Amino acid sequence: xxxxxxxxxxxxxxxxxSTHGVFRMRATLDGEVVLDIEPVFGxxxxxxxxxxxxxxxxxxxxxxxxxDYLASMSNNLGYCLxxxxxxxxxxxxRGEYLRVIxxxxxxxxxxxxxxGAFLNDCGAYFTPFLYMFREREKIVDLFEMVSGQxxxxxxxxxxxxxxxxxxxxxxxxxxxxxxxxxxxxxxDRLLKENEILLARAKGVGVLSSENAIACGVSxxxxxxTGIKWDIRKADPYSIYDRFxxxxxxxxxxxxxxxxxxxxxxxxxxxxxxxxxxxxxxxGPVRAxxxxxxxxxAGEVYxxxxxxxxxxxxxxxxxxxxxxxxxxxxxxxxxxxxxxxxMVRGWKVQDLIIIFGSIDITMGEVDR
Amino acid sequence: xKFEHYGKGIAKGMSVVISHLLRHPTVSQYPEQRLxxxxxxxxNELVWSxxxxxxxxxxxxxxxxxxxxxxxxxxxxxxxxRVEKYQVDTGYCIQCGxxxxxxxxxxxxxxxxxxxxxxxxxxxxxxMETMLEKPGRVASGYYHPELAGKLPRQTLLIEKIxxxx
Amino acid sequence: xxxLDPAVNPELPNALPPDWPGDMLGISGFWWHWLIFTLIIxxxxxxxxxxxxxxxxxxMARMQSRLGPNRTGPFGIFQPVADAVKVLLKENIVxxxxxxxxxxxxxxxxxxxxxxxxxxxPFGNGALLADLNIGILYVVAVSSVSTVGVFMAxxxxxxxYSLLGAMRxxxxxxxxxxxxxxxxxxxxxxxxxxxxxxxxxAQDIPFILxxxxxxxxxxxxxxxxxxxxxxxxxxxxSEIVAGFHTEYSGMKFAMFYLVEYAEAVAVAAIxxxxxxGGWRGPLLPPWFWFVIKVxxxxxxxxxxxxxxxxxxxxxxxxxxxKFLLPVALxxxxxxxxxxxxxxxxxxxxxxxxxxxxxxxxxxxWAKIFYKVGWGRLEV
Numbered sequence: 001x002x003x004x005x006x007x008x009x010x011x012x013x014x015x016x017x018s019t020h021g022v023f024r025m026r027a028t029l030d031g032e033v034v035l036d037i038e039p040v041f042g043x044x045x046x047x048x049x050x051x052x053x054x055x056x057x058x059x060x061x062x063x064x065x066x067x068d069y070l071a072s073m074s075n076n077l078g079y080c081l082x083x084x085x086x087x088x089x090x091x092x093x094r095g096e097y098l099r100v101i102x103x104x105x106x107x108x109x110x111x112x113x114x115x116g117a118f119l120n121d122c123g124a125y126f127t128p129f130l131y132m133f134r135e136r137e138k139i140v141d142l143f144e145m146v147s148g149q150x151x152x153x154x155x156x157x158x159x160x161x162x163x164x165x166x167x168x169x170x171x172x173x174x175x176x177x178x179x180x181x182x183x184x185x186x187x188d189r190l191l192k193e194n195e196i197l198l199a200r201a202k203g204v205g206v207l208s209s210e211n212a213i214a215c216g217v218s219x220x221x222x223x224x225t226g227i228k229w230d231i232r233k234a235d236p237y238s239i240y241d242r243f244x245x246x247x248x249x250x251x252x253x254x255x256x257x258x259x260x261x262x263x264x265x266x267x268x269x270x271x272x273x274x275x276x277x278x279x280x281x282x283g284p285v286r287a288x289x290x291x292x293x294x295x296x297a298g299e300v301y302x303x304x305x306x307x308x309x310x311x312x313x314x315x316x317x318x319x320x321x322x323x324x325x326x327x328x329x330x331x332x333x334x335x336x337x338x339x340x341x342m343v344r345g346w347k348v349q350d351l352i353i354i355f356g357s358i359d360i361t362m363g364e365v366d367r
Numbered sequence: 368x369k370f371e372h373y374g375k376g377i378a379k380g381m382s383v384v385i386s387h388l389l390r391h392p393t394v395s396q397y398p399e400q401r402l403x404x405x406x407x408x409x410x411n412e413l414v415w416s417x418x419x420x421x422x423x424x425x426x427x428x429x430x431x432x433x434x435x436x437x438x439x440x441x442x443x444x445x446x447x448x449r450v451e452k453y454q455v456d457t458g459y460c461i462q463c464g465x466x467x468x469x470x471x472x473x474x475x476x477x478x479x480x481x482x483x484x485x486x487x488x489x490x491x492x493x494x495m496e497t498m499l500e501k502p503g504r505v506a507s508g509y510y511h512p513e514l515a516g517k518l519p520r521q522t523l524l525i526e527k528i529x530x531x532x
Numbered sequence: 533x534x535x536l537d538p539a540v541n542p543e544l545p546n547a548l549p550p551d552w553p554g555d556m557l558g559i560s561g562f563w564w565h566w567l568i569f570t571l572i573i574x575x576x577x578x579x580x581x582x583x584x585x586x587x588x589x590x591x592m593a594r595m596q597s598r599l600g601p602n603r604t605g606p607f608g609i610f611q612p613v614a615d616a617v618k619v620l621l622k623e624n625i626v627x628x629x630x631x632x633x634x635x636x637x638x639x640x641x642x643x644x645x646x647x648x649x650x651x652x653x654p655f656g657n658g659a660l661l662a663d664l665n666i667g668i669l670y671v672v673a674v675s676s677v678s679t680v681g682v683f684m685a686x687x688x689x690x691x692x693y694s695l696l697g698a699m700r701x702x703x704x705x706x707x708x709x710x711x712x713x714x715x716x717x718x719x720x721x722x723x724x725x726x727x728x729x730x731x732x733x734a735q736d737i738p739f740i741l742x743x744x745x746x747x748x749x750x751x752x753x754x755x756x757x758x759x760x761x762x763x764x765x766x767x768x769x770s771e772i773v774a775g776f777h778t779e780y781s782g783m784k785f786a787m788f789y790l791v792e793y794a795e796a797v798a799v800a801a802i803x804x805x806x807x808x809g810g811w812r813g814p815l816l817p818p819w820f821w822f823v824i825k826v827x828x829x830x831x832x833x834x835x836x837x838x839x840x841x842x843x844x845x846x847x848x849x850x851x852x853x854k855f856l857l858p859v860a861l862x863x864x865x866x867x868x869x870x871x872x873x874x875x876x877x878x879x880x881x882x883x884x885x886x887x888x889x890x891x892x893x894x895x896x897w898a899k900i901f902y903k904v905g906w907g908r909l910e911v
Contacts, residue, residue: 010692032696032845059431062463123842125761127384130596134393138525145521148409148477148509154463162468163510166406168520175525190383193376196762196841291429291469348696349765349844373898377840384595384839394599 007035010348014043020117021362025351032347037340044366052326057083057158058291060326065152067328068364070113073106073143074306076156081237082302082313083158087295094283095160096239100276101173102146102155103238103304104269108180109139110307111262111269114359118259119191121356122200128191135183138176145169159287170277177273184266192260201256205342205354208253215337219309220265221358224250224257231305243272255357262359292321308332308359328367332360393524402522406508406515409462410478413455414506415498419474422448426466426475434459435466455498457483458491467510476506479518569661573650580826581793582612587827588793588834595838616786624782627690634688639780639787642681645674646794653801654729656811656818667728668716671802672709675757678791679705682766682776685788689779697776700845701759701766707852708756714860715749718867719806732810740807741883745863745890747807749856751832754799756848759792761837763848800829855901859893 007030014022022043028036048067052060064079065072077099084091091099116132140150146165147153155162191197207217209225222229230247232240248264250257297319303312309331316325335358343351395402422439438452467475485491500506508515555561586601586609593600601608626635649671651661664670679702686698720726722742723734740747756763766776777788804810804825811818843851866889870882 008692055431059429059465062461062465119841123762123764124840125592125837127596127838130598134524134597137393138523141521141523141525144405145407145523148405148407148464148507149462152461154465163407163512166512166515172523172525179525186383190380190839191376191841194380194841195374195376196843198376199847200841200844291465347844347846349842373895380839381835385835387597388591388594390597392594392597392599 005030020356020360021365023355023360023362023365025355027348027351029348034343034346034348034351037343037351039336039339041362042366044362046367048367049326049328052323054322056291056321057293057295057323060323061156062152062154065154066363067330067367068306068308068311068332068361069151070361071106071110071307072151072153073102073155074110074304074311076153077103077238078302078304078306078311079313080156080158081304082300082315083293083295085302086298086300086315086317087158087289087293089159089287089289089293091160091287092284093281094164095285095287097276097280098161098165098285099156099238100240100243101273101280102143102161104272104276105139105142105173107269107307108266109136111266112136112139114307115187115259115262118255118353118356118359119197121352122197124191124197128187131183131187131190135180142169142173142176145172157286157289158293159289161285164285170280173273173277177270177277180270181267184263184270187263192263198256200350201259201353201357202254203252204255204346204350205357206252206254207338207342211338211341212253216334217309217338219306219331219335220258220261221309221335223247224261225253226251231303231310235303237302237304243275245272255353258357258359294319294321303329306331308361308364309335328364330364330367332358332362332364336360336365393527403519404479404481405521406479406518407510408477408479408481408507409464409509410480410507411457411460411462411483412478412480412493412504413457413460413466413498414476414478414500414504415453415495416474416476417450417495417499419472420450420453421472421474422450423471425469425471429465429469430460431465432459432461450495453495453498454492456492458488464509473511476500476511476514477509479505479507566661569651569659572655573647573661576655577647577650577794577797580797580823581790582616583827584793584797584830585612585615587830588837591831591834592838595835619786619789620783622782622785624784625779627779629690630779631688631690634684635779636784638681638685638688639784639791640681641684642678642791643787643794645676645678645681646791646798648674649798650801652728653805654732654810655822657733658729659811659818660729663727663729665725665727668720668726668731668806671728672713672716675795675798676705676709678795681791685780686776689776691779694776694778697766697778701776703845704759704763704766704848704852705757707849708753708856711749711852711856711860712753712757714857714864715743715746715753716806718743718746718864721864721867721871728805728810732805732812735809735812737883738807738809742886743807743863743867744887745859745893746867747803748890749860749863750803750807751829753852753856754803755833755836756852758795758799760796760833762840762843764837765842765845765848796830796833797826800826800833803829855897859897862893863889 007028010027010029012025012027014024022041024040024043026038026040027034028038046066048063051063055063061076061079064075068075083089112132112135116129119128120126143153143155144150146169147155147162207221207225209227212222212225212227218229218231226249228247228249231237232245233247245268248261248268250261295317297317299314299316301312301314303310305311310329311331312329314325314327314329315323318324339355339358342354346354422437424437424439427435427437434456436452436454436456437450439448439450442449462477464477467477498504505518506514508518556564589611590600590608601611604610604614626632652664652667652670654660682701683698686694686696686701689695719731719739722739723731725731725734755761759766777785780788801822804822808825808829810825811822813821816824866886870885874882
């Protein structure tokens with residue numbers, strides 16, 4: 001009698017120890033090999049875009065915090081840039097420098113979580129995860145000093161930044177910048193050449209560059225396929241054209257390259273921070289724009305290079321105190337598009353790693 | 368002949384991990400050791416000043432969650448609003464701090480506390496008397512730098528543990 | 533190497549006779565010996581499991597720059613007791629469609645071998661339950677039985693995750709038995725006997741120096757047999773919720789938890805006996821040296837668990853068949869040549885030669901393994 005096998009459907013449900021947030025995958029497996037997956041999301045939908053129409057422009061900023069809750073400063077920055085483009089507001093110099101410092105510190109913090117969670121999914125039982133979180137704790141302390149909270153900062157305003165930094169911020173940041181390069185070297189020593197990690201992650205979940213561009217992928221996932229595209233250099237916003245930094249790229253577009261690109265981006269962020277730290281001018285931090293700002297009627301699409309990719313805000317205004325329509329282009333959702341092709345043919349354990357290496361936050365995907 | 372993948376990466380990783388045994392763990396024992404929170408903390412409760420509040424209602428209009436409720440009455444004798452009821456439902460509050468920024472008379476502050484758990488849903492709604500500034504209810508320095516100077520310095524991890532590499 | 537005949541070698545320490553403590557109360561010494569040692573083994577295993585759980589939690593926590601449990605008792609030493617109490621108070625849930633007998637028997641079948649292994653491990657000279665002259669063969673045979681228990685657990689749970697985990701476990705254990713046994717054979721060749729007591733007595737120099745490659749092979753294969761990181765994909769939290777023991781709760785789960793740590797202690801005890809010199813050591817009593825060495829080997833296991841990521845199932849199999857097995861065969865060949873051709877060479881000459889052989893072999897074979905492919909990729 002011939003042996004008969006049949007594929008079965010495994011539901012990695014919304015509540016699972018390893019999916020990053022509430023994300024459901026129905027995987028069709030043949031033994032251990034994944035034939036197809038069907039992603040189901042929407043479990044965290046809160047109607048943020050509709051709420052924008054009922055709140056003022058400034059009142060929407062706390063809601064942008066909660067979309068990608070691991071990188072709140074970047075979300076705030078993206079939204080404020082879009083509104084300032086529409087309203088034609090000029091930001092004072094000190095405000096610009098503070099914005100860049102906060103954005104780069106936030107990029108460091110977000111990449112620490114991404115790398116820690118990826119290594120945790122690979123199986124290194126929480127050790128790298130806890131090391132990354134210890135360093136992230138130092139960054140979050142700085143943010144707490146400046147804005148008062150540790151996760152949803154609500155720090156950027158339309159026209160600049162909400163308050164000036166206290167005087168112990170810069171000495172603490174200097175201490176942090178002195179120790180952080182040593183820590184990134186320690187991460188490299190810990191797991192960069194680890195043979196087991198190389199065997200698990202190299203060549204796994206390859207995304208070709210044509211496929212990446214066709215799906216609209218952006219951020220470290222795109223850069224790991226070999227394309228040098230960074231909005232800070234291609235379409236500079238704020239004062240990024242004054243700083244000198246490189247764009248790290250990978251070659252193969254596999255999980256290992258995505259991990260390496262994130263670690264190299266952390267080094268580049270430190271480089272930008274060192275440059276920005278030297279030149280902070282004195283002055284006001286916020287332009288004289290009222291709380292109830294009324295931009296002229298029109299539409300704008302403002303985008304920034306968030307840690308996860310291209311975060312875009314499409315705003316339509318009809319000259320009232322609230323936006324007529326606000327649509328958010330979340331990088332995590334668009335980066336999820338090629339997941340199905342990346343996963344076909346690999347095993348269940350690889351499915352978890354590939355999903356972890358794209359680095360999504362469900363708050364952004366579902367809004 | 369180049370040798371690679373023979374276990375050197377694993378050995379390096381293990382040396383990093385074992386060196387952590389000799390370092391001080393980054394842990395603080397709550398509730399015996401309490402760290403100082405930020406001077407500008409946006410705590411869950413609000414602190415209200417009866418003398419400076421004029422009942423203009425800017426804070427209630429700014430709050431998009433609808434957490435602040437003000438009822439005032441007019442008194443022609445002294446030509447001012449008298450605030451009859453000032454109530455904040457801290458269950459709706461998302462601690463954004465926009466009300467504190469909006470107040471034109473500096474009558475509203477965020478509180479410098481984070482242990483605000485209550486046993487009943489009804490206790491989350493705080494009225495005027497609870498929200499006055501008292502020794503147990505200190506105002507934080509969010510948006511008010513003059514108050515920040517009086518509060519204790521925040522404990523920073525980078526200062527507690529500066530590791531030598 | 534050393535001579536085991538007391539007539540020739542007067543420095544051999546006196547062995548405990550197999551009917552110690554002698555006849556008492558009209559019952560022959562054989563039964564007293566059996567009773568006392570059974571009690572000693574049970575108490576030893578349970579206490580060591582608790583100590584080992586504590587060491588793992590505190591040790592791993594310190595390596596991750598946090599404290600471990602420190603509230604239950606001074607320095608948290610009652611944490612395993614608290615775990616046991618918690619697990620006993622939980623409700624015993626059996627899935628409706630489960631195969632009841634198989635589901636009930638699985639923890640028993642998995643746990644019994646872990647205790648049985650300790651019957652031949654010496655705590656002192658001759659201080660074992662049964663000084664079998666096929667000691668190490670008995671150990672290898674009995675330790676494979678717990679895999680049957682694991683597979684019964686996976687099947688009896690009627691859950692896809694459990695079955696996946698159980699199948700992975702069976703595949704891994706079967707693959708890693710061979711390098712395990714081959715590493716042991718090298719030791720047997722040098723010691724000249726299968727009996728565990730004789731192996732310890734033959735170690736004037738601990739065999740870890742004479743057989744470094746054997747130690748590495750046994751440690752790796754042993755970690756794979758007992759599902760410890762980096763080979764813990766049988767119960768990987770992030771993939772298949774908890775593997776074969778997903779559907780177990782209450783006391784049955786406690787048995788599986790106990791099995792995992794009891795087997796870890798058993799493998800550590802076997803490594804101590806075979807490679808580190810068992811109970812031998814100056815000054816302190818023999819059982820104390822034994823406990824110290826077991827704890828040291830277990831600490832090594834905790835260290836590797838903290839650091840290394842998990843391997844994938846096909847990489848696990850490839851590692852066993854394409855790396856460990858050829859290396860074990862070559863090691864056996866080299867050892868055999870040494871024992872036959874140069875039996876009287878000073879040990880201090882043989883030790884550096886063996887270390888050099890190990891280094892060259894690992895370097896060369898790593899290159900070949902890399903070319904052969906680190907695991908099959910079915911795309």
